[in-house]
Amino acid sequence: MTKQIPQQLPQLGAALLSGLIFGFGLALSGMLNPARVRGFLDIFGHFDASLAFVLAGAVAVSTAGYALSRRLKAPLLDDAFHIPERAAIDRALVLGAALFGVGWGIGGFCPGPGVAALALGLPAAFVFTAAMAVGVLAHDYWRRDRGPAIERAALAVEQADA
């Protein structure tokens, strides 16, 4: 594992840069402010529409990136694109999204902003992110035998390597 790190360095650099631009964009957009996020969700009360522009701007640029990716055989630093191909709309998708929305509504934080807000040193962000980690781990433990076949195959390859 450790000896793979030097070979992965450009990939890691791209991940760091992507995360940095993402986090800067979150800070600029207002998404780090739970009061504004909850204002955006408060369509029956004091609705604040400004955050709709975040999604609009993000999806517009992301759509261009995705369109470009379809003209490439592979990404710059990997052999293939790793894009989910599942198409089934199942109970897990809908139930999971529903639970996620409840949590997003309660706190005004979703995963990216929760992590990025750690930089601000607010106890609230630490509590949220720690609890989110517990939620993720609880889910992954519960569904440890039921993950998608691709993830299981990747795990099998990894264990065979080790």
Add this chain to the structure above:
Amino acid sequence: MWPIYLQSLAGGALIGLAAALYLLVDGRIAGAVGIFAGALQGPSPGFWRNLAFLAGLILGPVLYRAVFGAFPAVRIDASLGALALAGLFVGFGARLGSGCTSGHGVCGLARLSRRSIVAVATFMATAIATVALMNAAGIP
């Protein structure tokens, strides 16, 4: 600074740029909860890449402060107990539903993924209902 709508639009465009960069260079979906979960799983092929992304994510607001002189204004009304509950729902739900606002929203909608369109419509609906119920009940 500039009007709030423009700030949101520009911030959103940067988020989209980050997602495009991660896709075109590393070939992956910039889904925050998937990356967070990958970093929690410990040693795995993608562990360091996920950790690098998360490190960048935390450095983003630090860069913002270096550019604009202060962190963005933040107001949090929810109690710490409510935020703990929120975190549990967000972590568990986003994993079960295979993504969050970034994976299904920013990336999935751009791909016109049917699963993502259903997920976004679902979590927007329950988030809006949750805020409406909490406001009606007077819970901050």
